[in-house]
Amino acid sequence: MRRNVISRPTQKPDNFHGILTVAQEMRDLFKIIERVAKTDSTVLVRGETGTGKELVAKALQACSPRADKPFRAINCATLTMELLASELFGHVKGAFTGAVRDHQGLFAQADTGTIFLDEIAELPLALQSQLLRVLQERTFVPVGGTSPQSADVRLIAATNKALRTEVAEGRFREDLMYRL
Secondary structure, eight states, rough: OOOOOOOOOOOOEEETEEEEEEHHHHHHHHHHHHHHSSSSEEEEEEEESSHHHHHHHHHHHHHHHTSSOOOOEETSSSSHHHHHHHHHHOTTTTTTTOSSSSSOOOOHHHSSSEEEEEEEGSSSSHHHHHHHHHHHHHHHHOTTSSSSOOOOOEEEESSOOOHHHHHHHHSOOEEEEEEE
16 A cells, blocks of 8 residues: 655754744744843743743743853742742751751842742742742742842743632632732
8 A cells, every 4th residue: 555645845943942843833932032031021931731831941041131140940849838948948057857057049049040930830829928029029038047138030930720720719829920
């Protein structure tokens, strides 16, 4: 049995900071990324699991004035609330059992750079208010600490969920959704 094979000219894919495509829709997205990257705005990237949201975040960083500054990423769905708070904001020695020394969190590590919070919809409500404070005031307090620290960080967040639905169902803060 003979199959009809339609021969298409092979087009070399564009490589935009590790994102490969031949689709015009993706090239249009690259232009948007380049425009948004020039600003210092917080960015929310939505898309299904496995669609390359972290690649978009890295491209935003690479095209931004913060390109040569630190980039830190964390998946909000993989850690307990206590561990996530410590990873984001750091902790001081003695803050909890096992805190034998001070730990610098991602906001301190990424100072002047970018933080990518993957699966932001999974962030516990208690931490959402702390994140909102960082976005509004540009300060945070390490777990167990008393002194605020400054944070000059651009935030890029990603989710595969509709945040408006999460807000309506009481799982996500409306004010944080609007800040993102």
